[in-house]
Amino acid sequence: MSLEPRAHQAMREGAEFDTIRALMARWGDLAVDIGDDAAVLAPATHGTRVVSIDACVEDVHFRRAWITAREVGVRAAVAALSDLAAMGARAEYVLIAFVIPEGWREQLSEVADGMGAAIREAGARIVGGNLSHGAVFSITTTVIGRAPRVVPRSGARAGDLVVVTGLLGGPGAAIEAWDAGGSPTGWSRERFAAPAPRWAEGEALALAGATAMIDVSDGLAGDARHVAAASGVRLELDAALVPAGPGISAEAALRSGEEYELLACVPAAEYEALAARWAAISVVRLTVVGVVRDADADSDSQSNSAKAPPAHGFDHFLLGKSSR
Amino acid sequence: MSLEPRAHQAMREGAEFDTIRALMARWGDLAVDIGDDAAVLAPATHGTRVVSIDACVEDVHFRRAWITAREVGVRAAVAALSDLAAMGARAEYVLIAFVIPEGWREQLSEVADGMGAAIREAGARIVGGNLSHGAVFSITTTVIGRAPRVVPRSGARAGDLVVVTGLLGGPGAAIEAWDAGGSPTGWSRERFAAPAPRWAEGEALALAGATAMIDVSDGLAGDARHVAAASGVRLELDAALVPAGPGISAEAALRSGEEYELLACVPAAEYEALAARWAAISVVRLTVVGVVRDADADSDSQSNSAKAPPAHGFDHFLLGKSSR
Numbered sequence: 001m002s003l004e005p006r007a008h009q010a011m012r013e014g015a016e017f018d019t020i021r022a023l024m025a026r027w028g029d030l031a032v033d034i035g036d037d038a039a040v041l042a043p044a045t046h047g048t049r050v051v052s053i054d055a056c057v058e059d060v061h062f063r064r065a066w067i068t069a070r071e072v073g074v075r076a077a078v079a080a081l082s083d084l085a086a087m088g089a090r091a092e093y094v095l096i097a098f099v100i101p102e103g104w105r106e107q108l109s110e111v112a113d114g115m116g117a118a119i120r121e122a123g124a125r126i127v128g129g130n131l132s133h134g135a136v137f138s139i140t141t142t143v144i145g146r147a148p149r150v151v152p153r154s155g156a157r158a159g160d161l162v163v164v165t166g167l168l169g170g171p172g173a174a175i176e177a178w179d180a181g182g183s184p185t186g187w188s189r190e191r192f193a194a195p196a197p198r199w200a201e202g203e204a205l206a207l208a209g210a211t212a213m214i215d216v217s218d219g220l221a222g223d224a225r226h227v228a229a230a231s232g233v234r235l236e237l238d239a240a241l242v243p244a245g246p247g248i249s250a251e252a253a254l255r256s257g258e259e260y261e262l263l264a265c266v267p268a269a270e271y272e273a274l275a276a277r278w279a280a281i282s283v284v285r286l287t288v289v290g291v292v293r294d295a296d297a298d299s300d301s302q303s304n305s306a307k308a309p310p311a312h313g314f315d316h317f318l319l320g321k322s323s324r
Numbered sequence: 325m326s327l328e329p330r331a332h333q334a335m336r337e338g339a340e341f342d343t344i345r346a347l348m349a350r351w352g353d354l355a356v357d358i359g360d361d362a363a364v365l366a367p368a369t370h371g372t373r374v375v376s377i378d379a380c381v382e383d384v385h386f387r388r389a390w391i392t393a394r395e396v397g398v399r400a401a402v403a404a405l406s407d408l409a410a411m412g413a414r415a416e417y418v419l420i421a422f423v424i425p426e427g428w429r430e431q432l433s434e435v436a437d438g439m440g441a442a443i444r445e446a447g448a449r450i451v452g453g454n455l456s457h458g459a460v461f462s463i464t465t466t467v468i469g470r471a472p473r474v475v476p477r478s479g480a481r482a483g484d485l486v487v488v489t490g491l492l493g494g495p496g497a498a499i500e501a502w503d504a505g506g507s508p509t510g511w512s513r514e515r516f517a518a519p520a521p522r523w524a525e526g527e528a529l530a531l532a533g534a535t536a537m538i539d540v541s542d543g544l545a546g547d548a549r550h551v552a553a554a555s556g557v558r559l560e561l562d563a564a565l566v567p568a569g570p571g572i573s574a575e576a577a578l579r580s581g582e583e584y585e586l587l588a589c590v591p592a593a594e595y596e597a598l599a600a601r602w603a604a605i606s607v608v609r610l611t612v613v614g615v616v617r618d619a620d621a622d623s624d625s626q627s628n629s630a631k632a633p634p635a636h637g638f639d640h641f642l643l644g645k646s647s648r
Contacts, residue, residue, distance in 0.1 A: 036411065036476050036477050036478075036554075037376060037406075037407040037408070037410040037411050037477070037537075037538060037539060038374040038375055038376035038407050038408050038410070038411045038413065038467075038469075039374060039375050039376065040372055040373070040374050040411075040474055041372075041373040041374065041375060043368060043372075043373070044367060044368070048364055048365075048367075049364070049365040049367070050362040050363060050364050050365065051362055051363050051365060051417065051419060051451065051452060051466075051468065052361060052362035052363065052419070052452055053419040053420070053421045053452050053453065053454050053464070053466055054421070054454055055421045055423060055454045055456045055464065057423055057456050057457075057458040059459070060456055060457055060458050061456070082361075083361040083362050084361070084362050086361040086362070087360065087361050087362045087364075089362065093375065095375060095376070095377040095466060096377070097377045097378070097379045097464045099379060099381055099460075099462060127375065128375060128376055128377050129377065130377050130378055130379045130464070132379045132381050132384055132385070133381075133384055134381040134384050134460055134462065135383070135459070135460045136423075136458055136459050136460045138423060138458065138462065140377070140379065140421045140454070140464035142375075142377055142419060142466040143362075144375065144468075145362075150364055152360050153360050153361070154360075213361075214361060215361060230360075
């Protein structure tokens, strides 16, 4: 393609195919049928097909000095897979578009290993991809999956309990430490570098009747606002209940993003049974952090639709009863 | 998300949502249900689901000085849609991940208009997206569609005719002119800036029994090599038959990439009937440019599988009988 810079031209005819072959060898039977213009999907015989796209850009979503190339791959895959978990879905198919500067070429197989490990663990297959030269490294991942029961952000109802999986605050603490020129604790670092997507938890929450669900990527407080806005309700979180990681304040745990834990609203009547069987579902804890309330009387005009601009919901979100 | 640079932090809380809202307003009913972690797809009641991902990176796939922001959007969408056309599929769903440097923010609505126009014309809907700050502008597009009959690259058989849609050479000539500091002809510029995906043509070729198909993104000669390699055959193209655009040599037409025309292998017995009804299918011509031959006797060991490394196929590709 004569449009592209010389370096990339060389890559398309020779090195690009070498790179693709190296990736395919690395992924083995995890990657199927790459080599056509598009991939064929098996018919969905049950459940609902869901799809999501997520980008991971160097110096925006991570810094190279912080984590290994393999961890870059794990994070990129988990960030994408987590969006499906938050819908109550499991991933089946993954498509990956790499933009690769010269300096990244040699690390690509490690990135591929990290992505491959996360995708394999999710039980999905890589069915398509794209490789492009470019000045800034990025990975854009599309995940296609299936949900026995889809849970949107918009279904939270007054009276529901607000629950969250796992312990929060790790990624935020890790970034804070790195930004200050220090080193994060092992736990915080691990939570940033190799998060685990919560698909088993997401599916269990969906099947338990969760009315709304979201993954904690903007921080618990921020994502609670998204659910409140989409559902046309208030989410009252109690800061004292927030499950913070070791050495992390409740305030920091509320703010920390890129968690890939799940925030869900669960009908109060269903919660007890879910809590009783939770230990069989997950190794991480499930914590009640608040309740869903009707929107204030003065917000009656607010749309109950998911299409309501999120900004409207922010005004009606109350963070903890004590702060009212 | 405290990880990100200040500029992006501001965007996530305020400007990012403003941008998303602006995009949604721009796209109107073309974009559906964005706002959840993932999008729900309707069940495929007929045909086969196919999916593809494609990236468009500034200064790799285009230069801003060459084309308008709207044309950047059209090209990005068409490049992705074309991959489905090459499988005999039409797009139903589109997901778009933008990486946006500060300088692109104000042009984004024009980019969105261009993408929207191409996606609307294809009859597809935008069901998901991702917005990220970043130093280099890029658009990564995932397209999901359906094919009544899927055509891979790997099915070409000896005796098939090799056909190509449209007139070739425009994008190559346009880039050559720009690279030389000049201006391309109107026709060449249009072919680069606003290509038309050939989904009606792709579907018709599929239904006419095409055994292999690919879109001409690496140049007719290069893409013929891909088909030859995937199918374990030789494609003999006659340079004198290649349909070149106005003022363009056969040699340049063979090399020109990013064409988004279709190269297909069609059983000879089916060709006449297809040619007879072609005028009712498409406004562009369908041209026989060569034939498919068995691989040479000394290449019997070559795999007939699409997984055969393309490099093996290159050796067995003959460009025109006269060059043998």
